[in-house]
Amino acid sequence: MSDIVLGISLQELCVQEGITETMVIEVVEHGIAEPLAGNDINDWIFELNSVHWMKKAIRLYHDLDIDWVSIAIVIDLLQQKDVLLRENERLKNQLDRFVNHVNDRH
């Protein structure tokens, strides 16, 4: 059994994921990811889902050669899409339980 961790500190993030501190600050300043805790930058802790989006954002920044404002919009829309897809799936399931199959009138 190994250690299960639900967060990651800025230092860990930089060393383990190989991201520079400057990149993380950029991502935070554009509201793409928000630290869970820590007023001082050295105390920043990130939730793992926001790390997922952070990495996505940095990849997009490099691969697509677009500015941070655009990246923030892209990430926001991708997140919205994720939420909507999941909600849609859930509502569909719920509706299926409630609605009977359509009988065509002859």
Add this chain to the structure above:
Amino acid sequence: MEGVMEFKDYYKLLGVAPDADAKTIKTAYRKLARKYHPDVNPEEGAEEKFKEVAGAYEVLKNAERRAEYDELRRYGGQRDKGFEPPPGWQGGRGKSSGSAQFEGDFADFFKSAFGNRSGGFQGYSDFKQDAARGQDVEIEMPVFLEEIMSDVAKPIEYRMPVFENGRVTEVKKSLKVKIPKGVSDGERIRLKGQGAPGQGDAPNGDLYLHIRLIPHPMFDVEGHNLLITLPVAPWEAALGAKVTLPTLTGKISLSVPPNSQSGQKLRIKGKGLPMKNGTGDLYVIFKIVIPKNTNKESKALWQSLSDISAFDPRSEWEK
């Protein structure tokens, strides 16, 4: 570098002419990158396509490297089968970093032709991965609702890349994971050191598990609340009834109040999914079900009900 590689025509990959100018190449790359980037396009094959396109652009965007590639292309492009660097070609220059952002066929070709140059497309300047640290592995972990209710460790199996003798191979690994209390659908958890092994004394990568709740035949999930649709007979809805209701922690007795409507919700506190502090609720949604067949006697009873009732279900339409 020995062996025969498939020759990659970078110009063809980007859909540009071999004499295209830098601006045209950049535009072509941007267009394709946006279309196939795995972070935007979840479709299968998109990532492979993106890697090819990115690899092509990495070479063609740099005048010096492009000239080298053109030289190679003149030589290799004439062959039908396979590709070998021309004699005297100094492939494999530069220091091998061992970090394998992109693997496989294309990277092999790139490495054999250009070596693992520092600052090449294999490593971003802002992803300065410690070369020896093992890669992180992220996998989806489907979880049954019953499993997040229990304390039992769930066995999982995953594949991860292992760098050995200069080659990347896939190794299967199995592990038991105790699901932390209060996780919800879509959450990620991290298991330190359970990713790909590091080289030498370097630390292992981590394992990231993306929790996905498996749809339950009876319960739907909304955050930490559960929903169940309860079928009731018309007379149960009208008169009220006591029914047995399944929950994830066993059966309970439920009173259906008189004059319950179809679609009406009833909240049962604390019978939902566990949260970090506390427990979610269970919502019961009534669904009135009419018998498929009616016998003579029942029909007569429905008829007398119809005769005495002044109820108009469509009164709203009259307004």
